[in-house]
Amino acid sequence: MTLYDDAVLVLKEYEDQPELSGVYLDHLAAHPDGMWKACGAGHLTASALVIDPARGRVLLTLHKKLSMWLQMGGHCEPGDRTLLRAALREAMEESGILDLRPLAEQPVRLDRHPIPGPCQWHLDVQYAVLAPAGAAERISDESLDLRWFTYDEVPEIADVSVVRLLERTRAVLDG
Numbered sequence: 001m002t003l004y005d006d007a008v009l010v011l012k013e014y015e016d017q018p019e020l021s022g023v024y025l026d027h028l029a030a031h032p033d034g035m036w037k038a039c040g041a042g043h044l045t046a047s048a049l050v051i052d053p054a055r056g057r058v059l060l061t062l063h064k065k066l067s068m069w070l071q072m073g074g075h076c077e078p079g080d081r082t083l084l085r086a087a088l089r090e091a092m093e094e095s096g097i098l099d100l101r102p103l104a105e106q107p108v109r110l111d112r113h114p115i116p117g118p119c120q121w122h123l124d125v126q127y128a129v130l131a132p133a134g135a136a137e138r139i140s141d142e143s144l145d146l147r148w149f150t151y152d153e154v155p156e157i158a159d160v161s162v163v164r165l166l167e168r169t170r171a172v173l174d175g
Contacts, residue, residue: 004028004035006082007044010107010125016168020110024123034123037075042121046086047073048129049165050095051103053173058154058166059137061094062145069149069158071165073124074142083107087127095131095146096138103128109168111161128169 001009008028011021024044033039049071050059060069072094073087080086084102092098104127111124139146151170155163 001081003076003080003082003086004032007035007125010083014107014110017110020112023112024110024125027121027123035076037119040119042119042123043075044083045073045075045122045124046080046083046090046127047071047124048087048091048100048102048127049108049162049169050091050097050100050129050131051169051173052131052135052148054133055148057148057150059095059097059131059146059148060154060158060162061140061143062147064142064144067144069147069162071126071162073126083125084127087125088129091129094140094142096140097131097135099132099135100129101132103130103169103172108172109165111165113161126165128165128172 011024014021028034031039031041035044037043063070072091074090076086091100107125108128109126113122115122137146154166
């Protein structure tokens with residue numbers, strides 16, 4: 001199975017945001033290169049919110065280009081076999097925590113947002129990953145800073161997409 005095939009399967013099985021998952025599926029149907037950064041009409045990205053539920057906190061990165069506190073994530077790469085693995089790879093690279101594990105096999109939510117430059121849209125498939133007890137983060141060259149925030153601090157420092165991701169992640173955690 002290719003990454004494209006995995007994305008189609010994941011989006012067809014994702015039930016929480018049917019209208020938006022339909023937009024993603026239509027995009028992939030119209031753009032066979034819609035998984036890749038080179039697709040000018042937009043492309044899928046994979047991200048993961050790093051969460052430490054025992055301490056009620058999340059790890060966010062101060063994005064170097066956007067100067068915003070965001071979850072870890074980015075573009076899919078040719079070696080990625082699944083969206084989940086792409087999100088995990090990005091989270092490990094950007095957090096320096098190598099033993100992250102998915103909260104669930106399915107995405108937590110989807111977020112479509114415009115981006116500057118020749119490409120028009122990021123169609124982000126968002127996962128949540130659990131940090132092990134005592135995890136030691138390490139800043140990457142892709143960010144200006146890396147910091148743990150309590151759940152209550154997130155709305156004060158992050159945009160609404162991160163707040164919604166945290167809310168949905170907490171709902172999944174609570175079952």
